[in-house]
Amino acid sequence: MTNRKITRRQAIATASAGTLGALTTLPFTSINLSNTTKLAIHGGNKVRSATWPAWPVWDPAAETDMLQMLRSGRWWRGRGEYVEEFEKQYASLMGTKRCLATASGTTALLVAMHVLGVDAGDEVLVSPYTFIATYNVIFMSKALPVFIDTDPETFLINPEDMEGKITDRTSAILPVHIYGLPVDMDKVMAVARKHNLKVIEDACQAWLGEYKGKKLGTLGDLGCFSFQNSKNLPTGEGGAIVGNNDDIMDRCHSFHNCGRPFGSVERSSEYPMRGSNRRMQQYQAITLLSQMKRIQADADRRLENALYLDKKLNEIPGIKTYRLVTEEARSAYHMYPFRFISEEFGGVKREKFIEALRAEGIACSPGYGPQNKEGIIEEALSSKGYKRLFSESRLRQWREQNHLPGNDRLCREAVIFGQNMLLGTRSDMDDIAHAILKIYENRESLR
Ligand SMILES: Cc1ncc(COP(=O)(O)O)c(C=O)c1O
Numbered sequence: 293m294t295n296r297k298i299t300r301r302q303a304i305a306t307a308s309a310g311t312l313g314a315l316t317t318l319p320f321t322s323i324n325l326s327n328t329t330k331l332a333i334h335g336g337n338k339v340r341s342a343t344w345p346a347w348p349v350w351d352p353a354a355e356t357d358m359l360q361m362l363r364s365g366r367w368w369r370g371r372g373e374y375v376e377e378f379e380k381q382y383a384s385l386m387g388t389k390r391c392l393a394t395a396s397g398t399t400a401l402l403v404a405m406h407v408l409g410v411d412a413g414d415e416v417l418v419s420p421y422t423f424i425a426t427y428n429v430i431f432m433s434k435a436l437p438v439f440i441d442t443d444p445e446t447f448l449i450n451p452e453d454m455e456g457k458i459t460d461r462t463s464a465i466l467p468v469h470i471y472g473l474p475v476d477m478d479k480v481m482a483v484a485r486k487h488n489l490k491v492i493e494d495a496c497q498a499w500l501g502e503y504k505g506k507k508l509g510t511l512g513d514l515g516c517f518s519f520q521n522s523k524n525l526p527t528g529e530g531g532a533i534v535g536n537n538d539d540i541m542d543r544c545h546s547f548h549n550c551g552r553p554f555g556s557v558e559r560s561s562e563y564p565m566r567g568s569n570r571r572m573q574q575y576q577a578i579t580l581l582s583q584m585k586r587i588q589a590d591a592d593r594r595l596e597n598a599l600y601l602d603k604k605l606n607e608i609p610g611i612k613t614y615r616l617v618t619e620e621a622r623s624a625y626h627m628y629p630f631r632f633i634s635e636e637f638g639g640v641k642r643e644k645f646i647e648a649l650r651a652e653g654i655a656c657s658p659g660y661g662p663q664n665k666e667g668i669i670e671e672a673l674s675s676k677g678y679k680r681l682f683s684e685s686r687l688r689q690w691r692e693q694n695h696l697p698g699n700d701r702l703c704r705e706a707v708i709f710g711q712n713m714l715l716g717t718r719s720d721m722d723d724i725a726h727a728i729l730k731i732y733e734n735r736e737s738l739r
Contacts (some may be wrong), residue, residue, distance in 0.1 A: 301317045333651035340653030344720070347712035348526040354582035361574050369393070374577035379532075381584060383502075383600040386507045386515075388534040390541040393572035393580075394548055397496040397518025400531035401429040403570055404514040407543045408490040410435050413681040414463040417489075419449040420664040420699050422468040426494050427663075427707045430466070436682060436690065438462070439664045444697040445615040447471060447629055447706070450698060451479035455691065458483075464490040469498035469508045471708065472524070472624025476617040477503050477511040484512075491497070492516065499525045501624030503617075508624065509534055510522045514544070519580060523709055524594075524626055525587050527579035530572055568644075594625040596716035597721050601714075604725035605630055608732055610637030625714055629659065631705040638735035646707060647733060648738060652727035655713065659706040662693055 330336025361367070361374065368736055369375040375393050383391035394400040401405060412434035418427050420439040427437040438457050443450040449467050453582070465484055467475040475493075484491045491512030499517060500506035509515025519530035535541050542555030543565070551567025554558040605611045612631040616623065632642045642658065649656050672678055682690075713720065731738070 295412055295499075313513070322719060328729045331648055331651065331731060331737060332653070332738060333648045334609075335376060338651065338653040339730060340723040341376045342653070342720075344655060345602075345712045345715040347715075348521060348583070351582045351585065354578055356690070358579075361578060364604050366573050368579075369571050369574065372513065372574045372577065373623075374574045374581065375572050378572075378577040378580050378584075381581065383534060384508055385584065385587075386534045388510050388515075390534065390538065392533045392544050392548060392572045393532040393577060394533060395407045396529050396530075397531040398425045399548070399568075399570035400516035400518070401425070401466075401494065401496075402432060402517055402535050402568075403544050403548050404492045405429060405433045405435075406547055407540060408464060408492060408513055408679075410464050410490070412677075413461060415459055415461040416466055416701045417454055417457060417462060417469045418466040419470065420692060420696055421447060421449075421468055421660055421664070421702060422494065422662055422663075422704065423496070423564060424662070424668065425496070425599070426468055426664070427468060427689070428668070432675060434681060435463070436678075436686075438695060439696055439699075441696045442702050444698050444702040445612075446476075446617055446630065447473055447614050447702060448617065449480070451476055451483065452701075454480075454483045458487050462487065462489060462681060464492060465491050465512075466494055467512070468494040468496075469501055471627040471629050472498045472501045472508075473614060473629070473709075474498070474501050474503040474508055474617060474621040474623060478573070481511065483650050496531070496722045497523070497626035498624045499523075500622075502622040504620045513537075514540065519576070522710075524590065524624065525580065525583055527576045529584065530576040530580060544634070550714055582675065590715060591624060594711060595622065596621065597714045597716065597718070598625050598628055599630065600718065601721045601724060604721070605728065608725070608728055610634070611728060612730065627659070627708040628711070628714055629706055629708045632703070632707050633705060637732060638737045638739065640735050642705065642707065644738050648731045649707075649727055652730065654724055654727045655708075656707055656709055658703075659708045660703060662696070662700055664696055664699065669694075 379391040379393050385559050410433050414435040418437045422444040430437040430501040441450050441453045467480050493509050493511030493512040493515040496518035499507040514535045517532045517641045519525050519527045521528050531660045539556050542557050545554040546557040547567045548570035551563040551565045558564045572636050600615045610633045614629050
C-alpha cells in the first residue's frame with residue numbers, strides 16, 4: 293500500500309470512470325482487485341468468507357478460582373475476596389484512588405447520580421448519542437435529561453451547545469465517551485466549574501481510553517464503566533465506579549449496599565442513608581480479574597488496526613472517519629465508527645451500502661438512532677411524577693428545544709464495526725477497505 297494522499301476531488305474524478313483501469317489509480321495497490329467486477333449482493337464473489345475474531349474469549353486459567361469459589365459457597369461480596377481484589381486492580385489500572393464494583397454499568401450510573409446529589413426535579417445535561425441506559429438512569433432519578441447536540445464529526449457531545457441549555461435546576465453533566473472516543477473534557481469541566489455542576493462520565497464503553505494523559509472516566513467527579521458481555525472488558529453483567537474522593541466513594545459503597553455504613557458514612561444507625569442492592573458477585577469479579585490480563589494488549593491492537601484503517605478509509609470518497617478532539621487523546625474503540633456520505637458515494641443510500649458491505653462478508657451496523665425521539669421520552673414526561681416535578685411551561689420549552697440537527701445527521705450517516713473486528717490482522721483490515729472500495733467502484737449498480 294502507498295500512503296500517497298489524493299484529494300477527494302481527484303479520487304471522485306478518477307473513480308467515476310467506473311472501470312477497473314481507473315481503480316488502479318486509487319491508492320490501494322496492495323489490494324487484489326480481481327473480484328471487483330460484481331458485488332456479492334448481486335451474486336458476485338464475496339471479498340471475505342472468513343469469520344471475525346470471536347468475543348468474548350475465555351481463559352481456562354480462571355477455572356481453578358471459579359471452581360474453588362463455587363465450592364466455598366462465598367458467592368456474594370459480603371465475604372468476597374475476589375470483588376475486593378478486582379476493585380484494587382481496576383483502581384490501579386485507571387490511576388484512581390478508589391473503585392467500587394457494581395452489578396452493571398446502569399447501576400454504577402444510578403449510584404453515582406444519587407451520591408452526587410442528582411435529585412427529583414433536577415436537570416442533567418446529556419448526550420443523546422448513546423445507549424439508552426445513559427438517560428434511562430436520569431429518568432430513574434426523576435430528573436430531566438437535557439439533550440446537548442452531537443458534533444457529527446466527533447460523534448460526541450458538542451460542548452458549544454451546553455451553556456445555553458443550563459437552567460437554575462441543572463445539577464450535573466453526563467458526558468458519554470461513546471464507542472470509547474474521548475469527549476473534550478477540558479471544555480466540559482470548564483462549563484461545570486463555571487456553573488457549579490457535577491460531572492459523571494459515562495465511560496461504559498471507554499476502558500483504557502485517554503484524554504491528556506488521564507484515563508477516561510477519571511476526569512470528572514465520578515466515572516462509570518460497564519462490563520456487560522459485549523464489552524472490551526466483559527463478565528456477562530457488571531460495572532464499576534472510579535473516583536479519588538474518599539468521602540464520595542464511601543457514600544457510593546454505602547448506597548450500593550442498601551445504605552449500610554461504610555468508611556466515613558456515619559455509623560449512628562444500621563441504615564444511615566438511603567440505598568439499594570447494586571453489588572457485584574464473586575463470579576463476575578473472577579472473570580474480570582482474568583479478562584484484565586489481556587485488556588492492555590487488546591487495546592493496543594485495536595488502536596493500531598484502527599489507525600491503519602483510518603488511513604485506508606479516508607482515501608475513499610464518501611467515507612469520513614471520526615475526528616479525535618485533541619491529538620493528546622487515545623480512543624478505546626468499543627466500536628470503530630465512520631460516516632457514510634451518500635452524496636459523495638454516488639447517491640447510494642446508507643442502508644443499501646450496509647447491506648452490500650454485509651454481503652461482502654464485512655459485519656457492520658448503522659449505530660444508534662435518534663433516541664431523543666424515542667417513546668421513552670413522552671412516556672416519562674407525561675407521567676404523573678414528571679407533571680408534578682416540572683411546570684407545564686418547562687416541559688413545553690423542553691419539547692421545543694428537542695431539535696438536534698447534528699445528532700439527526702449523525703444518526704443518518706454513521707456506520708460502525710464491532711471491537712472484535714479490530715482484534716484481527718492487517719489483512720483483515722485490508723478486507724474491510726477492499727470491500728468498501730469495491731462497493732464504491734460498483735456504486736452505480738446500487739442506486
Ligand atoms: C454508553 C453506555 N452507558 C451505559 C450502559 C449500561 O451498562 P450496562 O449494560 O452494564 O448496565 C451501557 C451498556 O451498554 C453503555 O454502552
